[in-house]
Amino acid sequence: MSTTFTVKNTKNEILTVNDLISKTSLPLVIGRNSTIDFKDWVDKNHYNTKINLINNFNIGIENESLRGVNLFYENNLYNLKINSPANRDDWKLAKNILANLSSYLSTDIYNVEEKKYYNLHNIGKFNQENEIDEGIEVLKRVSKGNVVPTIPGFNLTLFVDEDYLKKCSYNKDEILLLSTKFQWDAYAANPGYLVKKDVLVAGYYVLSSRLETYLPKSPILPDDYKLDNSQKVHWIIMFRDEIEGHIGVMDYEEFISKNYNLDLIDGNNFKIILDVNQMRKILKFKKAKNKIIEIFEKMK
Numbered sequence: 212m213s214t215t216f217t218v219k220n221t222k223n224e225i226l227t228v229n230d231l232i233s234k235t236s237l238p239l240v241i242g243r244n245s246t247i248d249f250k251d252w253v254d255k256n257h258y259n260t261k262i263n264l265i266n267n268f269n270i271g272i273e274n275e276s277l278r279g280v281n282l283f284y285e286n287n288l289y290n291l292k293i294n295s296p297a298n299r300d301d302w303k304l305a306k307n308i309l310a311n312l313s314s315y316l317s318t319d320i321y322n323v324e325e326k327k328y329y330n331l332h333n334i335g336k337f338n339q340e341n342e343i344d345e346g347i348e349v350l351k352r353v354s355k356g357n358v359v360p361t362i363p364g365f366n367l368t369l370f371v372d373e374d375y376l377k378k379c380s381y382n383k384d385e386i387l388l389l390s391t392k393f394q395w396d397a398y399a400a401n402p403g404y405l406v407k408k409d410v411l412v413a414g415y416y417v418l419s420s421r422l423e424t425y426l427p428k429s430p431i432l433p434d435d436y437k438l439d440n441s442q443k444v445h446w447i448i449m450f451r452d453e454i455e456g457h458i459g460v461m462d463y464e465e466f467i468s469k470n471y472n473l474d475l476i477d478g479n480n481f482k483i484i485l486d487v488n489q490m491r492k493i494l495k496f497k498k499a500k501n502k503i504i505e506i507f508e509k510m511k
Contacts, residue, residue, distance in 0.1 A: 212295045212349060214342055215323040216305070217288040218312040226289070229258040231282060232270060234311045237304060242269030242279045242365050262289065271365045275300040277391040279365045280308065296346030296362070298387045302339040309334050347383050351376060359478045362390055367399035367425055370478030397423040397482050402430060415447040416463065423484045428467060428475065450490040458487060459494040469493055 232239055263284040271279030277298040283290050289312055293305050309320050313331040320329040322337070329337060350371050353360040362369040369375070369390055379385035398419075405413045414430055430446045446463035467473070470493075473481040485493075 212346060213292050214295065215290060215292045216309055217290050217321045217323065218309065218316060219318050220287050220289060221316045221318050225261045225263050225284065227259050227261050228268065231262060231308060235304065235307045238273040239270055240273045242271055272300050272304055274395045276365045277301055277387060277394060280305045295342050296387065298391050299339065306334050306337065343383065347386060351381065364390065364394045366394045367480065369393060370480065372478035375477045393476055397425050399425045411444060413445040413447055415449055417449045417451055418485065420452040420485060420487045420490060423482060425480050425482055427479050428473060428481060429479055430463065450494065452487050455487060458490050461494060461497045465497060
């Protein structure tokens with residue numbers, strides 16, 4: 212579930228990303244859920260890109276956001292969407308941006324779900340606790356079924372199973388606190404994909420030495436990749452070191468089996484840190500190569 216606010220553009224110009232966020236006075240970072248490659252934001256100066264040229268971008272407060280907020284522009288409206296459950300810092304950011312927009316454009320803020328108008332003076336009174344409560348209740352309800360609900364966080368998607376909720380004593384504030392902590396206390400590895408002739412051949416993760424990293428026990432394809440029942444994606448893990456470069460490659464399932472005592476933080480993710488010697492020790496006992504591994508070894 213989510214909540215969306217809109218602010219009508221009353222000016223002849225369209226604001227840039229920097230225009231939207233510069234007055235917040237908060238340590239902001241661009242999220243991985245943005246539609247532009249995360250690495251390109253600084254390199255290609257997208258902070259000066261007009262918001263109508265970007266489908267969606269996700270922004271949050273560094274070290275504090277659980278989910279951040281999503282901003283986009285359509286039908287002459289600035290849109291801000293916040294997914295539930297977000298934490299109170301996400302809401303602080305959302306209200307800050309909305310108040311600044313309302314002030315600059317001299318117009319009201321419209322909440323789509325409530326069909327109600329706010330302004331820069333009373334947007335702070337929007338009842339965020341109702342939104343947080345509803346989001347948490349959905350997680351609790353769904354976790355009792357056959358599907359493990361997720362929180363697509365700012366850096367890491369969390370799998371909120373019954374054990375996770377028990378760890379938090381089913382308490383709203385504990386769930387928010389722990390879920391936010393996991394967004395920032397280690398590097399969350401992003402999957403990469405090998406595609407040949409429009410066919411998804413394999414997925415892979417890169418583990419860098421001496422870097423605390425979150426990895427999934429069972430990799431899951433994003434919705435962008437639709438596979439039929441006859442297709443199977445082969446997953447690989449690549450080991451790298453900042454000084455020595457490429458260390459080796461192995462089958463992901465085999466890698467998981469050699470680390471059977473995983474330190475799971477939720478229903479699927481675990482934290483791991485390996486030095487170069489530990490990587491080589493794992494690789495020393497890997498099974499014979501297959502064609503997929505050979506392809507990835509040539510990518511080094």
